[in-house]
Amino acid sequence: LIRVPQYLKEIRSGEIDPRARPKQTRTRGAVSWVTGKAGFGPVGGLYAGRRAVAAARKHGVGLVIATELGHTGRLGAYAELIAAARCVAVIFGTGPKRGHIVAPFGGIDGRLSTNPIAYAVPNGTAPVVADFSTSALPEGKVRSARNLGTRLPEGALQDPAGNPTHDPNVLYGKPRGSLLPLGGANFGHKGYALGLLVEAMGTLLGGGEIDDASRTGFNLTILAIATRPGFERSTGRLVSYLRSARPLDPKRPVMVPGDPERLARRHTTVDVDEPTWREMVAFARDLAVELPLQ
Template identity: 35%
Template sequence: MPTVEADALESFARTALVEAGAPADAAGAVASSLVDADLAGHTSHGVVRVPWYVEGVATGDVDPDAEPSVESAGPFAQVVGGAAFGQLVGRRAVETLVETTRDRGVAAVGIRDSGHLGRIGEWAERVAGEGLLFASWVNLQGGAQRIAPHGSADRRLGTNPLTFAVPAFGALPFDPVYDGATSQVAHGKVIERDGSGERLPEAWTVTDSGAPVEHAADFEAGEGALLPLGGRETGYKGFGLATMAELFAAVVGGGPVATEPDQAWRGNGAAFLAVDPAAFTTPEAVAGKVEALAEHVRSADP
């Protein structure tokens, strides 16, 4: 596999987005986030998304000139994307979240009408980097659903990721972050294989016959659905988590729930929450807990 320098990759993504109609500043922000995802090892949310975003601009699902707005009341706010690139919405949401949490000790920000928010772990890392706890629930507004309920092959929900982060305050070289879809895999993993021609692993999908979808192109054409996290045996757990993410994002963000499977809308709604641990303890105590847990986990036999 060829290696491409990060700067060159970012330049490519930025140029492609500008040529699609995005302002230079917006294209630069989106390209930076996509390359950040690639560098973090999450290539399903990296520059592989550029053609998807360009298509979104062409179809009107993404407004390249839109700027997100903020509606706030005390420690609570909603960021209305207006179909802007999700990376712009995510930045605005994090800025609002951090600023409000600094003042109030806790804050919640809802998001609606956003383009694809990208790697949610980026937003978690930014908040944890400010010394704050982070949690989020994300849904896919409108149509383009991917996950089937446990025991079905009909698409009913998006991949609805759950994301959490805890500041390590120097106890580790990174802040602990969990960022994962509530399906067996993120939809981006399917997109990657659509480009490579690889067959889809059997554990990812299901069709009406109970068999998996073999090829990504068939899945993208509407065949089958992604299995919820837990797969064929215990997928009720993943679908339960996906359902709660759907509702949290819709209630806090103010957007719709997934009731229109045939609508070709690719945007996200979300609920972001931040808590200042200083309201409960000290940074030294948090660092001690993080370090103790890390050592306990690492002590397990391979």
């Protein structure tokens, strides 16, 4: 929900065309190229995910390179779609130069986006799903901390001089600070390496250049791999084996990726911070839309 005001602003500015529909532009064997035509990112992402599944069913593997998308939102949603079709999913996401808020390991200036990776492994109705940025924190978490007036954890953000800071406002200042790669100051070389891989898979395979300031859209590279009969049974054994490890805290059993989110959906409500809600109320008033909650 924190992205809803952002999307509405992008529609007003013309950055997003709400009427645009994604289109497959060319195909070569199991590989397809898709343009989002500056439409909603989730619409293009779901379209690309379905194309990847169709190719995987035909060729055993499907690779879709999608460009000119609006902000793509949660990559895990596309991975879950692919896993529901009994395929393994691996997804890479990149953004335009204006979103280069992640510093290279040992650097100060932002040179990468948060460059998320998502994957999903079929496991009946509870696939193993992971969706994470290759930066120390996703930008949305920093934005939420700014809205809530809370501090960031150690080793996530640095100011424009390269000094560590807990203040989320630093990322949105002029000049702005930068996020550290996943792993922080000590182990960020690993997150940096992953972020570079995502850039190659998302931007370069999509025909883009990382320093092209004229590029405005987001890219997704989606890989779907068809599975053999009995694969999900093997996944179930893997998951059971992992969960069988003795927990450090008996009140917190060992989980696999996707478990915490499923539990959260079952037991909690959706929290919206006050600044985001005020923006949504203002937009609703301007657009004559009645909100279900006030």
